[in-house]
Amino acid sequence: MPALLKKVSTITEKGQVTVPKSVRDALGLGYGGRIAFYIDENRHVSIEKEIEEEDDPVVDSFLSFLSRDMEKHPEHIQEFPQALRQRMVELTKGMQVDLDDPIIGDVTI
Template identity: 45%
Template sequence: MILNFADVSLRAESRLTDRSQTTIPASIRDALHLKPGEQIEYSLLPGGQVIMSRKDEAEDDPVVSQFLSFLENDMVRNPQHIHAVPMDLWSSIKELTAGIEVDLDAPLTDD
């Protein structure tokens, strides 16, 4: 794909922070109809150009879709294999994760 700057309808800039984060300019957010919490996708082109686009929510990972389909079919065919998590395993999980808090909205770091 060759990016022709004559085809560009909107350009905007933002600055990279010390934590390697940036804010998507309001004009771009508005043009893409982005709302907080929605996913965006980056595509790196040869030569270092990046295309940022709204992540299509209908776009499924084929591997995940196939795996979920496999699980669904197996559950339908073999409902006798479905069991509750044993209490001792559940207790071990709670013990291993005690005191660990995860902020799912926090940005990921390189660590």
């Protein structure tokens, strides 16, 4: 597969590399952006923009609330209803899910 873009950088004495502007632009990287390096079995290197998980203060607060409530009131914790569990099994029968796959599109919680 031909490359869309090829740029060359030089490694400094300290092992640093300047990422060319055209590469930064293509990856959507700005100052302080992070990149991940991947090396395959053939020693081919690819880079990607590192997507950092953003903390959501509302979600963090809600999860903390749930955690405190479960510790204070363990008697309120109930088993997942069998009928709902069975319905979930029926609805997802034959589906293959990789929990490590990225979620595509917007997600609203």
